[in-house]
Amino acid sequence: MRITADREACCAAGQCALIAPDLFDQSDEDGTVVLLDARPEAVRLDTLRDVVSRCPTGAIRLEDDPGA
Amino acid sequence: MVDAPHPPVALPTERSCPFNPPDGYTPLRERDRITRISYPGGSPGWLITRHAEAKALLTHKSFSARQEGIVSPVATELQYDRPADPGAFAKTDDPVHSHYRKMVTGFFTVRRTRDLAPMIERIVHEQLDDLEKAGPGADLVEIFTDSVPARVMCEMIGVPEAERKSLQRHVETLGRLSCTVPEALAAVSGMSGFLARFIPARMDDPRDDILGDLIRGGQLDEQELMGMAATLITGAFDTTGNMLAMGVYTLLEHPDQLAKLQEDPELMGGAVEELLRFLTISHLGASRWALEDVEFAGRTIKKGEVVTVALPAVNRDPERYADPDRLDIARKDHGHLALGHGVHQCLGQHLARTILSVGYEALFDRFPGLRLAVPADEVPMRDDFVHYGPRALPVTWDD
Numbered sequence: 001m002r003i004t005a006d007r008e009a010c011c012a013a014g015q016c017a018l019i020a021p022d023l024f025d026q027s028d029e030d031g032t033v034v035l036l037d038a039r040p041e042a043v044r045l046d047t048l049r050d051v052v053s054r055c056p057t058g059a060i061r062l063e064d065d066p067g068a
Numbered sequence: 069m070v071d072a073p074h075p076p077v078a079l080p081t082e083r084s085c086p087f088n089p090p091d092g093y094t095p096l097r098e099r100d101r102i103t104r105i106s107y108p109g110g111s112p113g114w115l116i117t118r119h120a121e122a123k124a125l126l127t128h129k130s131f132s133a134r135q136e137g138i139v140s141p142v143a144t145e146l147q148y149d150r151p152a153d154p155g156a157f158a159k160t161d162d163p164v165h166s167h168y169r170k171m172v173t174g175f176f177t178v179r180r181t182r183d184l185a186p187m188i189e190r191i192v193h194e195q196l197d198d199l200e201k202a203g204p205g206a207d208l209v210e211i212f213t214d215s216v217p218a219r220v221m222c223e224m225i226g227v228p229e230a231e232r233k234s235l236q237r238h239v240e241t242l243g244r245l246s247c248t249v250p251e252a253l254a255a256v257s258g259m260s261g262f263l264a265r266f267i268p269a270r271m272d273d274p275r276d277d278i279l280g281d282l283i284r285g286g287q288l289d290e291q292e293l294m295g296m297a298a299t300l301i302t303g304a305f306d307t308t309g310n311m312l313a314m315g316v317y318t319l320l321e322h323p324d325q326l327a328k329l330q331e332d333p334e335l336m337g338g339a340v341e342e343l344l345r346f347l348t349i350s351h352l353g354a355s356r357w358a359l360e361d362v363e364f365a366g367r368t369i370k371k372g373e374v375v376t377v378a379l380p381a382v383n384r385d386p387e388r389y390a391d392p393d394r395l396d397i398a399r400k401d402h403g404h405l406a407l408g409h410g411v412h413q414c415l416g417q418h419l420a421r422t423i424l425s426v427g428y429e430a431l432f433d434r435f436p437g438l439r440l441a442v443p444a445d446e447v448p449m450r451d452d453f454v455h456y457g458p459r460a461l462p463v464t465w466d467d
Contacts (some may be wrong), residue, residue: 011412014176028180030171
């Protein structure tokens with residue numbers, strides 16, 4: 001499982017950093033998403049689905065990681 | 069066979085209980101994914117009451133938030149048929165919207181707003197000192213819930229305390245649906261008159277605050293700085309103020325939930341989310357208009373037609389939430405739309421969260437026996453305002 005974060009699409013609402021502060025931060029400059037860990041453990045799947053669903057612009061996606 | 073279309077209805081606004089959305093939403097939500105409603109003056113429009121359709125609409129590229137196309141779903145003289153002022157980005161679309169918004173988002177991140185907790189605590193306790201002096205027996209709205217968020221934002225942009233009360237009055241006037249055109253013009257000119265003195269003075273002498281940072285950034289002219297400041301002021305004042313007051317009123321009338329919160333302060337973060345969902349103070353929800361003819365939720369929305377997303381109803385959608393009409397501060401599901409969705413989702417949401425958490429905790433800590441000073445059904449409500457909440461909240465406590 002791999003997370004991708006699109007900073008162009010991000011509106012800096014900070015849902016991700018609110019829900020999972022160990023995986024997501026926000027830039028000091030404009031608040032857009034900073035990915036701290038792109039390959040979290042599978043046990044976090046429910047949290048990540050929550051992040052994806054609550055991201056207001058669809059900037060965060062969850063992909064299968066063929067390399068994993 | 070296609071069912072005969074239902075005749076358009078007016079937007080439901082009557083509430084039988086101050087803690088619940090207007091009753092008329094429920095049958096509409098059960099009936100259709102999207103509902104034809106009649107807007108004042110007879111123009112056709114639409115209403116969304118379901119969660120899934122709300123999220124889809126608020127992220128749909130064919131719908132605009134631009135001020136000039138928005139029609140209020142209820143009768144009001146507060147109609148703006150021209151584009152938003154430069155810098156007033158809330159009622160614009162990307163890329164104009166994100167151009168301005170991204171200049172201030174850095175100040176409103178989860179981390180930056182939590183770092184403001186000491187400043188917010190100071191203001192909260194100063195207002196609670198005033199409450200203590202005024203009672204036992206005082207109006208919590210005037211002394212506490214309206215004052216705290218206004219003071220916080222004034223401090224963040226450097227507005228002198230002496231100007232705060234008049235700015236609060238202007239914001240209140242512009243949020244009142246029964247406001248007349250002369251009243252609105254007076255409030256607008258009061259606000260812009262202040263900003264026309266304040267902004268040039270700060271441009272000559274920028275301080276260490278949000279405004280100072282924007283001025284030093286050099287990207288905004290005087291008009292844009294005025295629009296930005298007006299947006300921050302109007303976005304921060306009565307929104308968080310009403311939510312703070314509604315939360316207190318609700319907890320006092322749900323004593324089992326309040327007791328649970330007082331026993332376990334760790335529940336505060338989740339309690340704030342649940343109160344946001346349950347109360348959703350955006351009385352009229354969010355509105356968008358179609359930039360072109362578009363197929364949505366099985367219907368054709370014509371170019372120019374307005375869609376109102378009834379956020380209070382959406383946050384009680386039984387398809388989305390288990391037992392939606394029950395207030396449960398221990399609820400784990402926090403995916404509500406009280407702060408909107410899409411690129412316009414509330415800029416100041418984490419500041420609001422910090423103010424609400426600090427505010428509720430300090431109030432019930434210092435006044436553990438706080439109670440209403442009037443019967444619960446006699447609390448006067450702001451039922452003709454863009455944001456819903458008590459007009460006054462008479463409370464008392466043991467000395």
